[in-house]
Amino acid sequence: xxxxxxxxxxxxxxxxxxxxxxxxxxxxxxxxxxxxxxxxxxxxxxxxxxxxxxxxxxxxxxxxxxxxxxxxxxxxxxxxxxxxxxxxxxxxxxxxxxxxxxxxxxxxxxxxxxxxxxxxxxxxxxxxxxxxxxxxxxxxxxxxxxxxxxxxxxxxxxxxxxxxxxxxxxxxxxxxxxxxxxxxxxxxxxxxxxxxxxxxxxxxxxxxxxxxxxxxxxxxxxxxxxxxxxxxxxxxxxxxxxxxxxxxxxxxxxxxxxxxxxxxxxxxxxxxxxxxxxxxxxxxxxxxxxxxxxxxxxxxxxxxxxxxxxxxxxxxxxxx
Amino acid sequence: xxxxxxxxxxxxxxxxxxxxxxxxxxxxxxxxxxxxxxxxxxxxxxxxxxxxxxxxxxxxxxxxxxxxxxxxxxxxxxxxxxxxxxxxxxxxxxxxxxxxxxxxxxxxxxxxxxxxxxxxxxxxxxxxxxxxxxxxxxxxxxxxxxxxxxxxxxxxxxxxxxxxxxxxxxxxxxxxxxxxxxxxxxxxxxxxxxxxxxxxxxxxxxxxxxxxxxxxxxxxxxxxxxxxxxxxxxxxxxxxxxxxxxxxxxxxxxxxxxxxxxxxxxxxxxx
Numbered sequence: 001x002x003x004x005x006x007x008x009x010x011x012x013x014x015x016x017x018x019x020x021x022x023x024x025x026x027x028x029x030x031x032x033x034x035x036x037x038x039x040x041x042x043x044x045x046x047x048x049x050x051x052x053x054x055x056x057x058x059x060x061x062x063x064x065x066x067x068x069x070x071x072x073x074x075x076x077x078x079x080x081x082x083x084x085x086x087x088x089x090x091x092x093x094x095x096x097x098x099x100x101x102x103x104x105x106x107x108x109x110x111x112x113x114x115x116x117x118x119x120x121x122x123x124x125x126x127x128x129x130x131x132x133x134x135x136x137x138x139x140x141x142x143x144x145x146x147x148x149x150x151x152x153x154x155x156x157x158x159x160x161x162x163x164x165x166x167x168x169x170x171x172x173x174x175x176x177x178x179x180x181x182x183x184x185x186x187x188x189x190x191x192x193x194x195x196x197x198x199x200x201x202x203x204x205x206x207x208x209x210x211x212x213x214x215x216x217x218x219x220x221x222x223x224x225x226x227x228x229x230x231x232x233x234x235x236x237x238x239x240x241x242x243x244x245x246x247x248x249x250x251x252x253x254x255x256x257x258x259x260x261x262x263x264x265x266x267x268x269x270x271x272x273x274x275x276x277x278x279x280x281x282x283x284x285x286x287x288x289x290x291x292x293x294x295x296x297x298x299x300x301x302x303x304x305x306x307x308x309x310x311x312x313x314x315x316x317x318x319x320x
Numbered sequence: 321x322x323x324x325x326x327x328x329x330x331x332x333x334x335x336x337x338x339x340x341x342x343x344x345x346x347x348x349x350x351x352x353x354x355x356x357x358x359x360x361x362x363x364x365x366x367x368x369x370x371x372x373x374x375x376x377x378x379x380x381x382x383x384x385x386x387x388x389x390x391x392x393x394x395x396x397x398x399x400x401x402x403x404x405x406x407x408x409x410x411x412x413x414x415x416x417x418x419x420x421x422x423x424x425x426x427x428x429x430x431x432x433x434x435x436x437x438x439x440x441x442x443x444x445x446x447x448x449x450x451x452x453x454x455x456x457x458x459x460x461x462x463x464x465x466x467x468x469x470x471x472x473x474x475x476x477x478x479x480x481x482x483x484x485x486x487x488x489x490x491x492x493x494x495x496x497x498x499x500x501x502x503x504x505x506x507x508x509x510x511x512x513x514x515x516x517x518x519x520x521x522x523x524x525x526x527x528x529x530x531x532x533x534x535x536x537x538x539x540x541x542x543x544x545x546x547x548x549x550x551x552x553x554x555x556x557x558x559x560x561x562x563x564x565x566x567x568x569x570x571x572x573x574x575x576x577x578x579x580x581x582x583x584x585x586x587x588x589x590x591x
Contacts, residue, residue: 195577199586237575243587245575 007046012241014038014297015209016052017182017248019097020131021158026180029157030129033096035212035297036248040239042295043317048239053314054292056307057133057300058095059254060086062112062120063104069264071277072302083120084127091128094307097160099133099300100124105146106137114146118153125157133184133250133300135162144171151175160184160250163214166197173204184250188216189226191233191245198244211247212298219256219263220287227251231294251291254302257284281305289313321564322361322550324393324419325354326523328384330367330376339369339376344383351384357555358588361419362388365395373398377405378412391417391443393552399423399432410440418442421552422485425450425464425471434475443481444472445519448504454487456497461486461504469508469516482516483550484508490527491535498525498539502546509547517549537563544571 016037021027033055040048064081065072075093079085087098102117104110121134134150136143148171151161162184164172169185176183185201187194194213202208215230237245257263262273263280273279284306288299292314301307327350330336338346351362362384366376373396381392394409396402402420409418422445423433437444446468448461455461465484472482486501486508501520509515525539526532537560540551544567553560565584568574577583585591 192576192578195575195583196579199577199579199583202586233575241587242575244577244583 008040008239010040010048010239010241012239012243012246013048014235014238014248014295015211015246017160017210017212019133019158019160019182021156025158026156027158028125028129029131031131032158033131038235038295038297041235042293043320045318045320050318052297053318054296055096055298056094056310057097057099057298058090058093058307059099059101059300059302060090060124061101061103062117063110068302069258069276069280071280072258074277075304084123087124087128087130091130093304094311095130097131097133097298098124098128099135101135101137102146102150103137105142106139107142109137111142114149117146118149121150121153125154131159132157133160133162133298135184140168143168147172148175151179151181154181155179158182160212162186162250164197164201166193166200169197169201170204173201173206176210177204177206182210182212184214185211185247186214186216189218189230191215191230191237194230194234195242195244198247202244208243208247213245213247213249214251215249217251217253217256217291219253219260220283220290221262222256222260224287224290228291228294231291231296235295248297249295250298250300251288251296252300253288253291254284254300254306257287257306258302281309285309292317321544321548321568322517322519323357323359323555323561323564324361324363324421324519324550324552325351325357325359325555326363326521326552327351327354327554327556328362328380329365329395330369331365332367336367336369339366339380340371342379344386347380347383348387351387353556355388355390355555356590357558358561358585358590359390359555361391361393361550363393363395363421363552373401374404374408377401378408381409381416382412385413385416389416391419393419393421393445395421395552397422399429403432403436406436406440406442410442419483420444422447423468425468427451430468430471430475434471434477437472437481438476441481443483444477445483445485446472448484448486454489455500458500458503458507461500462507465504465508466511469512472516479514479516483519484516485519485521488520488522488524488539490529491525492527492529502543505543505546505548515547518543518547519550519552520548522551522553533557533559536560540564541567544568 014036018034020029020032037051104112160182163186185197218224218227263283281303288310364380424447448464486504489497505518526535
């Protein structure tokens, strides 16, 4: 029997978004990272092309994390009280981008001022020449004060700033537009809301082509199927020509995977699951591998072993 | 759905006069209203305007092309006229996609128009009728549609350039024919893979009816649910377009968002 031709003819494509700016482009980054541009289903080379392989950002927090388990402490414990040193470590480990979280601006996590947050951003920009993804502390009232300062401090560096939501988007969109950054549009696991958020952001005058979508993330075993189906539907809408849904996607894999009990419980309590220093990274890598198949363009990761596995997987899938 | 904006038709007195007097402003104003309403294709019909119909068509096409790069549908029931018009418009507007509107499944029509469409790379609309006239039932519509489709494919016209029009008759004149047309779409879509595109001349359904707008938008939604791909309609009828957008959302052809009408307009560059 002949194998049926399942090749699809798509009218749309995923937008490309470039993060970072070199000296020639008005920034100080050593290189830029471009994501998106796919013209077919993920990794089906007969269906369409993947001009830019999915990129990897490594997490850097602006204060020492209290809840990161031992396998991560082994990698970052000696630098994690200094974001600049931590960023250098992330670069050494092969990150394409630095994912900087300004958690210490949270009113209950140190309540650092917008000016202090801006200093942190400047220090990280000086320490490494990789493009930056920058998040606030997820408290809207505080982020509204912090993010404009941060955007200004990083002016011209073409960072990716997170995150706009259905109710909180005006301040961040204005700051991103004023200081020429890209934006993350967040709609937790709701594709219809995602489209609505994109419309609202676009209404402020911010270009749809400078957006990256964040449908939130779930790790293996914790509802990943929902996120996967959202990714799938979003990609199909983009390929069918829906320009409001044609943005590349960022996923926060490290954070979610290392929250799962499988990545945290010690060896005595879970002997049958194998040693924690293998288990945690494996959980992160497998979560990332699955979500790549759904259409992730930018993955935030934590463990070096997960980075290695995901890199080689992307290489193999794109070569196939 | 592909919207063919219908207002540029010599059946309307203002258009007829503008054609004869070569008054671009009237034509371009009407065309702009269709384009602003979301027309993807401009349907052009010189109607019974006095004078040289070929020259009228060329002038109309050039006049509308001055304000849009969108495809132009050359609308006439006269095959001999279209045979003269298509080469002239293709020469005058190279690079503009043309649609021959329309052919029938009658052998002499197909012999004239199908090679023309293949030669000039145009799309073509086939009516589900032949030398016997407009069918009074579903079966003959399907038979004519299938005959046209086969002829068009044999002539080398790519499937994406083939439209089938199951002929819409006014509800106040031809009772039950409206259901036959919809059923013909359903059946023709079912037996052809990949299917051709289905198109209707929507306003026919409500000709000389008092509540014509209500009939138009209701029938459009019914036909969309049966698999309609395109319609020749008044794109300036905002309620009609909104009903179409809602139907596309409900049929899963557009992703829902709270502002789905606006979303559709943004996609079209209209909002």
